[in-house]
Amino acid sequence: MQPKNIVEEIISQFEGVIPKASWGETSLFYNPGKILPNGVYFCTIKEKNGDNDKASELDREGAFRLSIGISKITYEKKFGVKPKRPSKGCIIDTGHDFTALDELMPHPIYGWMSWVQVLSPSESTFANIFPLIAEAHSNAVIKFNKKTANK
Numbered sequence: 001m002q003p004k005n006i007v008e009e010i011i012s013q014f015e016g017v018i019p020k021a022s023w024g025e026t027s028l029f030y031n032p033g034k035i036l037p038n039g040v041y042f043c044t045i046k047e048k049n050g051d052n053d054k055a056s057e058l059d060r061e062g063a064f065r066l067s068i069g070i071s072k073i074t075y076e077k078k079f080g081v082k083p084k085r086p087s088k089g090c091i092i093d094t095g096h097d098f099t100a101l102d103e104l105m106p107h108p109i110y111g112w113m114s115w116v117q118v119l120s121p122s123e124s125t126f127a128n129i130f131p132l133i134a135e136a137h138s139n140a141v142i143k144f145n146k147k148t149a150n151k
Contacts, residue, residue: 001120001121001122001123001126003026003045003047003064006045006066006121006126007019007026007028007045009126010028010043010133010137011028013134014030014134014137015032016030016031016032016033016039016141016144017029017030017031017137018030018031018034018039020038023050024046024047024048024050025044025045025046025047026044026045027041027043027044028041028042028043028044028045029041029042029140030042030137030140030141030143030144031144032144035148036144036147036148039140039144040140040141040143040144040147041069041140042068042069042133042136042137042139042140043066043067043068043069043133043136043137044065044066044067045064045065045066045067046058046064046065046067047064047065052088052089052109053108053109055091055098055099055108055109056098056099056108056117056119057099058119062120063101063119063120064119064120065117065118065119066117066118066119066121066126066129067107067110067115067116067117068115068116068117068129068132068133068136069110069113069114069115069136069139069140070114070115070116070132070135070136070139071114071135071139072114074114074132074135075106075111075114075116078104078116079094079105079106079111079116082111082112082114083106083111083112084112085112086109086112091108091109092106092107092108092109092111092112094106094111096108098117099119100119101119101120102118102119102120102121102122102125103118103119103125104116104117104118104125104128104129104132105117105118116132
């Protein structure tokens with residue numbers, strides 16, 4: 001799959017999703033009516049390394065990262081106890097090869113916040129992790145509704 005296909009699929013399957021692209025990353029926000037400046041993000045696609053984010057070697061030809069913010073419960077069911085927050089410029093310590101393609105694993109920097117990643121997912125892997133995207137979207141809806149309850 002290509003990044004644009006993933007963005008198109010998520011936008012077509014879920015209501016209120018607004019994509020925002022900047023610095024080689026597309027963030028997907030839940031923000032119906034654009035009530036909030038950005039909304040609540042739940043999924044990102046990153047296509048290049050950042051100054052403090054080189055663990056996945058995204059500068060390789062065709063490599064990109066699909067990141068998904070899942071619940072703590074789901075994260076712990078899949079990977080065990082969440083890791084500690086890494087020091088600035090460092091990555092979490094889980095023993096995963098953060099350069100492996102087409103494999104669900106903790107996000108190398110934000111795993112401590114229950115974020116997961118898949119590098120360059122195939123169509124079958126994307127189909128398998130789609131329930132995680134649905135969960136992340138549902139959680140974003142709840143957070144959005146809390147943030148906008150008094151607006």
